[in-house]
Amino acid sequence: MNHETVYHEELPSVTGWIRNKLTNPKERIRSYFLSLFPFITWIYRYNLVWFSNDIIAGLTVAAVVIPQGMAYAGLAKLAPQFGLYSSFVGVIIYWFFATSKDITIGPVAVMSILTGTIVDDIHKLYPEYDYHVIASALAVVVGCAVCALGMFRLGFVVNFIPLPALAAFTTGSALNIIVGQVPVLMGNNKSFDTRQSPFLVFINFWKNIRFCNYNAILGLSALVLLYSIRLFCTYAIRRYPRREKLFFFLNTLRTVFIILIYLFISWLINRHDPTHPHTAILGTIPQGFQNMAVPTIDRTMLSELVTYLPSAIIVLVIEHIAIAKAFGRINNYAIDPNQELIAIGVTNVLGSFFGAYPATGSFSRTAIKSKAGVRTPLAGVITGIVIVLAIYVLTPVFFWISQASLAAVIIHAIGDLIIGPKTLKQFWRVNPLEFLIFWIGILVTVFSNIENGIYVCILTSLLLLLYRFGNAEGKFLGQIQFVSEREKRNVYISMNHSDGTNPMIDPVEMNDGIFIYRIYEDFLYPNAANYMEKLVEEVFRKTKSGKSFLYKNLGEQPWNLQTSRHPQRQHQLLDPRPHLHAIILDFTGISHVDITSLQHLVDIRQQLDNYTNSKVNWHFVGIANPWIKRALLAHGFGSSNDINQTFAMANANSILVPILDTSYPLFHVDVDEAYQTALVDLAKRQNIDSSALTVS
C-alpha cells in the first residue's frame, strides 16, 4: 500500500462560477424555448387509444363544469355566461402549455369569491366600469404577473405559502361562501345585503329567516339528494367493486342530474309566468360569445388592481400548483411549476379577450378527469367543444335553471374544502404553533376577509420562520462508545440528552478543555451572535482563564463580577477547571456562512485567545462546500501552527489517500477525527509544557 500524501482542493472563484453559468448558451436557450411548449414532446405520438380515453374524460368534465361554471360566476358577482366563457378558455388553451394531463383550468370557488370582492370594491369607487370589465381586466393583470413569475423561473416563491396557511384560507373561504349561499338556498337573500362580512350575513340570515320561501324546498331537497347520491355511490363502490366504473360516473354526474331535475321542476312551476317566477330562476343568458373584446385596462383600473394583485396571484397559483403536484404524484409524472405558472398566466390573459374572469386549476374537476382515465392534456379540447355547443345551443334551456339548486351545487362542492378534525389533530401533534396560525387565519378570514386571511397566515408563518432562525441554538456534544455485535466505535451525542438519548448513558465530561459544538440550521447573520454567545458562556463556565485573576482587594475587582466584598485568593488558585484547549465546530448541517457570521467567529476567536492567553485551535467538521472553506480561509481559519498533518485517509484503488485537502489540517471529515486530532495535540502541548517545567 502506498501513501499519496498530498491532495489540494481547488477553491471556487466568482469568475469560474459565472463562466460555468454561461457555458453552452445556445443549448440553454433552445431547451428553455422548448420547455415553453411541452405538447411538442407528445403530440406526434397521439393515437386512437389515447383519444378514446380522452374523449370520455373530456365529456365527463364538460358535464360537471357547465353547471359549476354558471354557479361560480355568481360568486364572482357576474352573470352565468361569464362562468361558461371562463370554463371554455381554461380548457381550450391550457393543453399547449401543460405539464400535467389531469389539471382542469376553469372557474373555481375560491378565486370566484375573491374576484367578487375585488370587482365589488372597484365598482363602488368607479361605477363607470361594468363588473365583467373589471373581472376581465383582473384576469389580464394577474395573468401577466403569473406568467412573468414563470418566465423568470420564480416558481419557488410558491413554497413560501405553508400548508396551514393554505388550509386556513381554503377552509375560511369555504365558510364564507357557504354563509353567502345559504340565503340563496333558502330564498331569503333578497331581504338583506349578502355582500357584507360573513358573520353579519350569518346574523342577518337568522334575523330574516321568516322570509324563506319555496326556494328553500327546492334548495334543501337538492342538497339532500346530492349528498345521498354521493353516499350511495361510495357505499356501492365498496359493496360492488366490480362496478366501480359505473358508480364513479353516476357519482360524478350527480350535479348534472340534479340541475336537470330541478330545471324541469322549475320549468313546471314557472312556465306560465316567466317574468314573475315563483322560485328564483337563472334568467336570460345571451347566446354565443357576446363579450368578446379587447379588455379595458387604463391607468385608473391598473392602479386600483395592483393593490389586489398579491392576493389574486397567491390564490391563482397555490391552488393550481398544489393540485398539479398532487396528481403528478398519484399518476407518476413530474410537473414543472414554472411552466405551469406560464400556462395559467397565458390562459388568463387570452381568456380575458373572450370575456373570461380569472380561472385556475380546479381540484374537484381535476380529480374527476384523472379518475375518468384521461391520457393526455388534449382531453381539454373535447371539454371545450362541448362548452361551445352549450354556449350556442343550450342557453334557452339554462333560462329555467333553479337558483336554489345552483346554490345547493355550490354548497355541496365547497363542503369538501373544509378541513376535517383528523387533519386538525395531526396539525396539533406535528406543530402546535402552526396550529395556532391556522386558527388565526380562519378567524381573520371569517371576521375580516379572504385577502387579509391569506396575508396574515403567510406573514405569521414567515415571522415564525425568522424567529426560529434567529433563535437557533447549538448543542454541545460528548463522546460515548457505541457497541454493536460487529464493532465498537465512538459516537457523539448531546451532553444534556436533549436529543432524546438514554439519560443512563453519560457522555464523559473529559475535563480536557475541548468543546464540541454542533451548529444547527445555518450559520448566518440572524443567528451567528446567538451561537457564539452560547459557546463563550459555556467555555467561561467550564474552563479557567489563562491569565490568573487574583484580586488583592476590592478595587482590583471588576465591577461586573459578583464576587464577595472580601476577595479570597484561595478560591482562584484551587480552580479545578481545565484551560481551554480547542473548539470543534460541527458544521455538518450547514450550507452557507456569511460576512456577519464570519466576523462573529473572528471576534470570538480574538476574545478566547485573550482569555486563554494562547492560541486556541478551531477545528471544523463536515464543511459542505468549498465556498464555506473559501470564507473561513479568508479569515485565517483552517491552518494551525501546532497541527500540520491530517488524520483522515481512505482507500482509493488500494492506495491510501487523504480524504480532505492536506493544507488545512483543522478541517475534518467527522467529529471523531477532529476530537482525536485535538486530543493528540493536547498531549503534545502538555509534554512540551511539562518538559519546559522540568528544564526550568
Next chain:
Amino acid sequence: MNHETVYHEELPSVTGWIRNKLTNPKERIRSYFLSLFPFITWIYRYNLVWFSNDIIAGLTVAAVVIPQGMAYAGLAKLAPQFGLYSSFVGVIIYWFFATSKDITIGPVAVMSILTGTIVDDIHKLYPEYDYHVIASALAVVVGCAVCALGMFRLGFVVNFIPLPALAAFTTGSALNIIVGQVPVLMGNNKSFDTRQSPFLVFINFWKNIRFCNYNAILGLSALVLLYSIRLFCTYAIRRYPRREKLFFFLNTLRTVFIILIYLFISWLINRHDPTHPHTAILGTIPQGFQNMAVPTIDRTMLSELVTYLPSAIIVLVIEHIAIAKAFGRINNYAIDPNQELIAIGVTNVLGSFFGAYPATGSFSRTAIKSKAGVRTPLAGVITGIVIVLAIYVLTPVFFWISQASLAAVIIHAIGDLIIGPKTLKQFWRVNPLEFLIFWIGILVTVFSNIENGIYVCILTSLLLLLYRFGNAEGKFLGQIQFVSEREKRNVYISMNHSDGTNPMIDPVEMNDGIFIYRIYEDFLYPNAANYMEKLVEEVFRKTKSGKSFLYKNLGEQPWNLQTSRHPQRQHQLLDPRPHLHAIILDFTGISHVDITSLQHLVDIRQQLDNYTNSKVNWHFVGIANPWIKRALLAHGFGSSNDINQTFAMANANSILVPILDTSYPLFHVDVDEAYQTALVDLAKRQNIDSSALTVS
C-alpha cells in the same frame, strides 16, 4: 455485562411546556425586575480605586463630548446647545440601567444627520413646530419604542441587521456627512442649499468653489492639524511604548486643543465686529437649560413621526448594541442586549424633557472611555457634571468658536466610519453576493438618502436569506472507509465530492436500493418540496419500479414518457437497476420540522410505496429534539413491520443499554447504524424472496 434492553423516551406535550414556563413565577418576576436596575449589583462595592479611575475617564470623555456635541447638533439642524443637552442627559441617566461600563451615550453623527432629515421633512409640512420641538418629540417616540423592544425581550431582532448593511449604512452616512460639511469647512455653504441630496451638494460645491473664503484657511488647517496630531501620537506610542498613556491622552484631547486654538484665532479676527464676523462663528448660546419642557406630542406629530420610526429605531439600536458587544468582548464582560435597549429608551424619553434630541452609544467616545481606564458606568456622572458646568459657565466663550473648525472636527471624526479596502476585500472573499448588497446600500444611501439605504440593505439581505433557505439542497452520501493508525471505520461523504473530498476516493455505489440523503439547514415549508423532489428524481433515476411497465403498443405508453414510437419489451426487462429498498434521511443539522414538510414526507412515502409496490423503510438519523420525533410519529414514521430491534447500544456503568428509545427502530444515532440496519433488513428480505421463489 447485562443488557437493559428497553428504554422509553417521554415525548413532549404542550401542557408540559407551558407548565415548565410557568414554574416559579415569583422568582422569575423578581429577577426580571432586578435585571432592570443592574447598578444594584455593584454600587455597594463602589470604592476609591474605582472612583479615581472613573474620574479620569469621565473628565476625558467630557473634554471630547462638549465640542463633538455642539458640532453634531448642527447635523441635526439644531442650535449647538441642544447637542450639549443631549450629551448631558445621555451620560447622567445611562448608568442606572447600564450593563456596559464603557458605553457613552450622547449625540452621534449618524443619528444626528438622520434626525436632521426627519426634522427638516416634518418642519416643511408643519412649520408651526420648531425644529427642536420635533427633535425632542422624535426622542420620546423612538425612546418608547426601543424601551418596549427591550421590555418584551425582542432584542434579538437586532441580529437581523447584517454586517454589510451596517457597513454600507455607516460608510454611506459618513460620505453624506462629509459632503455636507466640506462646504462649511470651505466657507461657500451660504452660496447654495446644502440640504439637498449628497450628490447635488457635491456638484454644487464645485460649481460654487469660487465663493470659498477665509473659513477655508481655518478649516483646512484645522483638519490637517487634527490628522497630524493623530499620526504623530500613533507613531510616538509605537516608538515610546512606555509613554503610551501620555500620548493616548494627548491624542484624545486633540479635538479640544484644536477647538480652543481656533476659538482664539476666531476671536482675534472677529472681536471688533462680532455682528459681522469675517469667519463664521458659533454665535450666542443661551446659558443653562433653556428648553426644559414637557415634549409636545400631538396626534399630527405622532402620525408623521411613525413613518420615520423604523429607520430611527434601527440607527439608534444597531450602533449601540454593536459597540456594547464589541467592548464587552474586549474587556471581558457580557452585556444584556435587551437591558441595553431599555437603557437607551429611558435615556431618550427622559432626555426630551431637557430639550435633548435622539442620542445613542458613540463609538469614538466609548473607545476613549474604555482606553482611559473606566471602571464602572458611574464615570458618566462625572462627565455629566462637567457638561452642566459648561452649559452654565462656558457659553459666553463658545460664542467665538469657529464654524470651520467644527466642520473639521466632524470630518475628522467621521472619516473613520468609512470602510477600508482591506475589509472590503475580505467581504468579497467571504461572500461575493453580500459584497454586492453592500454596494447597493452605498449607492442608495448616497443617491437617495440614509433611510432608504438602511431599508434596501436589510431587505435585500433578508431576501437573500429567504432565497437561500427556499433553494436549499440535500446531498446524497456514500460510504467510504476511513483509515488511520488507530482504526478503520466507515464515514459518509457526498457522492459527487461537492464537499471538497478527494475525487480519487470513490464512495462505492452499492446498487442495493438504499439512499442516504442529508438535509442541510432546516426542513421547513420553504424548502421541503425542493428536498423531496430532488430525492424522488434521484430514486427514479437509480432504481426501477416494482411494477413492470411493459408497453405492448403506443396506446399503452403514458403521454409523458419520451420513449420510442415502437416500444421494445427487452429494454424494460433487462433493467439492471435495483429496486428501491430504504431511504435514510440524515437530520443531523435540523432542529425543526413543520406541518408542510411532514406532509411532503407523507406524500413522497405514498408515492414511493406505489412506485416500488411495497413498503419502503424510512430511516431517520440524528434527530435533535423530541418535538421532531413527536411530529414524525404523528405521521407513522419511526416504526416498521420488518425491523423491530435497534442496533445502537452503549456502555452505562458497564451495562449495555440502548442509546435511543427501543420502540422506534427506524430512528438512529448515526448514519452508519442506519445503513447497517438497512443492509441487514435487505438481506433478510432477499432471503424471504428467494425462499418464496424456491417454494413456488
